[in-house]
Amino acid sequence: GAVVSQHPSRVICKSGTSVKIECRSLDFQATTMFWYRQFPKQSLMLMATSNEGSKATYEQGVEKDKFLINHASLTLSTLTVTSAHPEDSSFYICSARGIVWTTFGSGTRLTVV
Amino acid sequence: DQQVKQNSPSLSVQEGRISILNCDYTNSMFDYFLWYKKYPAEGPTFLISISSIKDKNEDGRFTVFLNKSAKHLSLHIVPSQPGDSAVYFCAASGGSGGSNYKLTFGKGTLLTVNP
Secondary structure, eight states: OOOOOEEEEEEOOOTTTTTEEEEEESSSSEEEEEEEEEESSOOOOEEEEETTTTTEEEEETTTTTEEEEEEEEEEEEEEEEOOOOGGGGEEEEEEEOOOSSSSEEOEEEEEOO | OOOOEEOOOEEEETTTTOEEEHHHHHHHEEEEEEEEEETTSSOOEEEEETTOOEEEETTEEEEEEEEEETTEEEEEEESSOOOGOOEEEEEEEESSSSOTTTTEEHHHEEEEEEO
């Protein structure tokens, strides 16, 4: 149980375009999901907390207009990187709080060219 | 301000021996600690956790020890196997800033188990 599916696993996009990443909890409902970003050889940095039916809570320094988060249902949260630039290239990971522990998605490698 | 610290970026052990991964934290409000294993280009996989009301939790080859007074926890893997080779992240939750579901991660320790 407690499976989180993240899609796509890899995406390459042109600078200036937008990319949407989906995070689904497959066998449980998650009122709260989290989005992280990881740079090479760095820790996972929390970007925002996604709350079902309400606005996301962004961490300090994260541009809410650039990283749009929507948590439309108890099983789906999406992160849209708008007007992507090469510096947005990174590994993005979502997670959902289960009954006992937090389960992570498999991550999305975003490359902006 | 790094609230969760894993001071050893890497660790190498022989197969069959014990692997000990360390983690220190500074926020005394943390009340739940987790260890995750991560392979390159994949999301972290939950390994084991411990609540602040305990000082030890064991699950098969994995044991986590918590020393609250020292704000230190460690993950013991015994016996270590080559398949254990991965990056191990220590994470903590609780504390200020809202939801106690938020995890604060250390930078990870790359464990290499040599056959």
